[in-house]
Amino acid sequence: MSAIKKLAGQTLWYGLPTIVSRFLGYLMNMALPFLFAQPSKTADITQVYAIIPFLNILFTYGMETAYFKYSQEKEKQTLYNTLSVSLLVSTIVFSLLLLLGRDVIAKAADLTEHPEYILWMTAIIFFDTLATLPFARLRQENRPRRYAFVRVAGIVVNLLVVFTFLGFIPSYVNKHPDSILNLVVKLDIGIGYYLIGNLLGSLTTFLLLWPEIKQVQWEFHKEMWQEIMRYSYPLIIVGLGGMVNDMLSRLVYQHVVDLPAEQAKHELGVFANLYRLAVLITIMIQAFRMAAEPFFFNQSKEEGAQKSYARVMKFFVIACCFMFLLIGLYLDALKWIITLKSPAWGEGMYIVPILAMGNIFLGIYYNLSIWYKLTGKNLYGAYITIAGAAITIGLNMLLIPKWHYLGAAIATFTCYLVMMVSSYALGQKYYPVPYAKKKLISYLVLVTLIVLFHRLILSFYHPLWFSIATGTLLLLGFSMFVAKIERRDLQKLPLIGRFV
Structure with a gap:
């Protein structure tokens, strides 16, 4: 159990800055419904942020994981x-190729009205890669401590730029139209400040x-x-396939849905926002991975x-179940928040639990x-990811034209x-x-039934206060159920053990 305590401590240290930085970034993305009344206005930026993860995989080509693995075997310096030399040279080459092909990329991504987005995107990836x-x-x-400071500082700069240029300055100019800040508003960069903020944060x-x-x-x-390559x-294949699975629905949505262009942009903006609600769960997953990857490699040489790993999986699934309930049971509260400016942002909320379980x-x-x-x-791992990518591509092309948001959610879930399942079978x-397979499946089924039961109750009586109250009770x-079942192991954990 000492190994679990060690991982818990590392997850706390690396998780807190990751959670803070992710939450600040998430807060910035969730501000879109408050800054823009129409979801269609956010479609272009959604396209850019669907491209960036693919390029990040190509630019870094597995060097981070390789560093953790070979630092156990090679002379570290x-x-x-x-x-580092490999990444520097390749990053310069890849960046030049992106800049040379920026017109082609802008046309393929339907960004011809904003070719400058490609330039800013390239600069973001350049600095992010060199920080890997x-x-x-x-x-x-x-x-x-240093990791936390640097990670959070970049996000804070990003956040300040976005809210200054999209929130404070437009509001100030509305009240003081003769202000010199009116020159900033006249630049009409709009949602492009998200990329500018990201670039300054990365720098x-x-x-x-x-x-x-x-x-x-x-x-x-x-x-x-x-040897490392x-x-x-x-x-690289695993990473690209993973990005296909994660980003493809948003990348192709407006191109495959059978709707007029403006309505397609509207649905893409809404769907991207629904996806952000669902991936609240990935904040915890990312925090865990920050600590888990080096931990797994270091632990591999230890007896037992x-x-x-089995204990880690159990606690991880339990944590994911709580995150799923926080999303599923407070769905109405989330909907109320994001629709304060416009009810258009609340469309399709029913798919959020499907996307959340898929992310679990x-x-x-x-x-x-x-x-x-x-x-x-x-x-x-590459074969598994390629199979997943094939399923994603096939189901998105088949289901989005018919079922729109629901089709994209089903594709992600499947x-x-x-x-x-494939990774579990091959890994064994x-x-x-x-792994405690039966117990973990039981937990996942139980939280799904809890959310479904909650929605059933709300079909008869659905004031917001009642939704929050019943959700909290569930x-x-x-x-209490988990505390009773896992009492012995939970008591051994730092912090949590004091309350069990």
């Missing part, structure tokens, strides 16, 4: 130098990481690099590592995927379910871990 290994080094060296992060960056020496170990190239499956898959990373069978064959009931 040589490894850091070699990977310095962040990984901070995590590997257990320097959470701030890069500059704050300069002490780690300047430690890089111009050293390139060819044989080491070749043999390990990493399947992770598989049992530790994705989080479980991330946990399960440690088997192929530890055994060096990364190609199996893809991640298949990936989770090549690296068996004694959440407390599940909490």
Whole structure:
């Protein structure tokens, strides 16, 4: 159990800055319904942020995971130098290619009215890529305070820029039309300030990481690099496939839905916002991954590592179940918040629990995927992800034209379910871990039934206060149930154990 305590402590240290930074970023995205009355106004920025994750995978090509793995085997400074030089050269080359092809990309993404978005997007990816290994080094060296400061500082700068130029300045100019700030409003950049804020945040992060960056020496170990690339190239496929599964629905939505262009933009804006509500759950998943990836590699050499992984999975699923309930049981409260400016943003809320459960499956898959990373069978991870991508592409093309939001949600749910089950089956064959399968499935089924029961109650009587009150009672009931079932293990955890 000491390993679990260690991971819990690391998750707390790395999780808090991740949660804070993710929440601030999430808050900024959730501000869209308050800054723009019409969802269609946000469609272009949704397209850009659907492209960025694909390019991030290509630009970093698995170097972060490779650094964690090989830092256990190689001389760390040589490894850091070699990977940093590789990333620097490739980032410059890839960025130049993006700039040369910006017109083609803008046309393909239906961004011809805003070609400057491609330039800003390229700069964001450039600085984010160069920050990848310095962040990984901070995590590997257990320097959470510095990691937290740098991570949060970049998000804060981003947030300040967006709310200053989209919130404060327009509001001030409305009251003082003769102000010099009216020149800023006349620039008519609009939602483009999201990208400008992101760029300035990424630049701030890069500059704050300069002490780690300047430690890089111009050293390139060819044989080491070749060995690492043999390990990493399947992770590129895994990453790209994962982005297809995560982003494709938003990337293709307005192109495959059978609607006029303006209505398609409207639905894309709404769907992207619904997806943001669902991926509240990924804030916790991301926080967990920050601590878990180096932990899993370090723990792999310890006796009883598989049992530790099984316990980690149990607590992870329980945490995901609570996040699912927080989303599903307070859906009406979330809807009330996002529709304060315009009721148009509240369309399709019924798909949010479907997307949330799909993201739980994705989080479980991330946990399960440690088997192929530890055994060096990364190609199996690529095969699983390719299968998931094929399901995503097929179901999105088939279901979005018919069922719109619901079709996209079903595609996400099905893809991640298949990936989770496939990874579990293969993992038990090549690296068996004694997961508490029946118990974990029971928890997932139980929280699904709780949310369905809550919606059934609300079909008869649905004031907002009643929805919140009954949701809270059901959440407390599940909490007491879990505390009773898992009492022995929960008592051994830091912080939580004091209340059990």
